[in-house]
Amino acid sequence: MSVVFKTKTGVTTALDKVSFDIAPGSFLSVVGPSGCGKTTLLKILSGVLQPSGGRVLFDGEPLARTKVQGQVGYVFQRALLLPWRSALDNVMLTLEVARRGMSRSEREAEARHWLKVAGLAGFEHRFPHELSGGMQQRVSICRALAFRPRILLMDEPFAALDEITRETLQEELLRIWAQTETTVVFITHSIPEAVLLSEQIVVMSARPGRVLERINVPFARPRTEKIREMPDFAALASRIRGLLRPRDPASAPVPAMAEV
Numbered sequence: 096m097s098v099v100f101k102t103k104t105g106v107t108t109a110l111d112k113v114s115f116d117i118a119p120g121s122f123l124s125v126v127g128p129s130g131c132g133k134t135t136l137l138k139i140l141s142g143v144l145q146p147s148g149g150r151v152l153f154d155g156e157p158l159a160r161t162k163v164q165g166q167v168g169y170v171f172q173r174a175l176l177l178p179w180r181s182a183l184d185n186v187m188l189t190l191e192v193a194r195r196g197m198s199r200s201e202r203e204a205e206a207r208h209w210l211k212v213a214g215l216a217g218f219e220h221r222f223p224h225e226l227s228g229g230m231q232q233r234v235s236i237c238r239a240l241a242f243r244p245r246i247l248l249m250d251e252p253f254a255a256l257d258e259i260t261r262e263t264l265q266e267e268l269l270r271i272w273a274q275t276e277t278t279v280v281f282i283t284h285s286i287p288e289a290v291l292l293s294e295q296i297v298v299m300s301a302r303p304g305r306v307l308e309r310i311n312v313p314f315a316r317p318r319t320e321k322i323r324e325m326p327d328f329a330a331l332a333s334r335i336r337g338l339l340r341p342r343d344p345a346s347a348p349v350p351a352m353a354e355v
């Protein structure tokens with residue numbers, strides 16, 4: 096599918112004939128230069144934006160005809176918690192909206208379960224300003240997972256965190272995800288992060304965004320930070336880096352006269 100934005104100042108092709116599939120329950124990352132259409136892709140997958148051309152299928156049905164909204168969770172770069180609600184109440188929020196059939200006590204038990212899984216037992220009644228950035232982001236991951244979405248869309252969720260917190264949360268995300276059947280689509284600028292987390296990596300070109308390559312990440316699970324030290328890890332990261340590096344015009348083949 097393709098996405099073209101028409102504005103007063105001109106036309107922008109954000110995504111150009113992008114095509115790939117995502118296996119149910121898998122972890123797929125998208126990496127690519129700034130402005131290559133990664134966020135646009137998430138908007139398409141969440142159903143808030145329609146493609147200008149082509150189609151997106153969900154369980155074999157056109158996405159537009161599927162009630163995708165109640166089945167998709169989001170985590171953004173900033174945690175975006177409601178400041179007047181405790182961690183527990185923030186996690187219960189999505190359950191209130193998406194799982195109306197649940198009683199209050201069931202919702203609370205579910206929210207407590209996820210906070211415990213994310214290492215936040217004991218912090219249920221803290222308000223967002225009483226939590227660190229990493230803790231707030233963990234609450235936002237719990238909030239997205241608590242209603243058991245079929246798809247979790249994550250837009251650079253760890254980009255604003257320091258390196259150690261980021262590494263801790265990457266491992267935690269893998270651990271939490273292993274306990275779900277959720278399909279994750281994860282946007283990141285970090286190549287090592289994509290290699291550590293994913294089963295498949297979609298490498299995008301600079302705008303207009305095209306799929307340069309789809310890479311299967313062969314490393315066994317469960318994965319921990321330790322795999323960063325493996326030569327195969329460095330080799331795969333380096334291959335992806337090579338794909339993303341802008342082509343050096345000096346090394347490009349000289350065009351034949353007819354093409355000039």
Ligand SMILES: Nc1ncnc2c1ncn2[C@@H]1O[C@H](COP(=O)(O)OP(=O)(O)OP(=O)(O)O)[C@@H](O)[C@H]1O
Nearest residue numbers: 100102107109128129130131132133134135136302
């Ligand atoms: N609503 C819109 N109207 C017009 N142009 C848009 C709109 N949304 C995105 N674009 C353009 O589409 C292109 C892709 O934007 P997008 O935000 O998807 O990129 P991105 O890969 O997520 O970037 P980054 O990595 O910097 O977050 C950009 O050139 C952007 O200016």
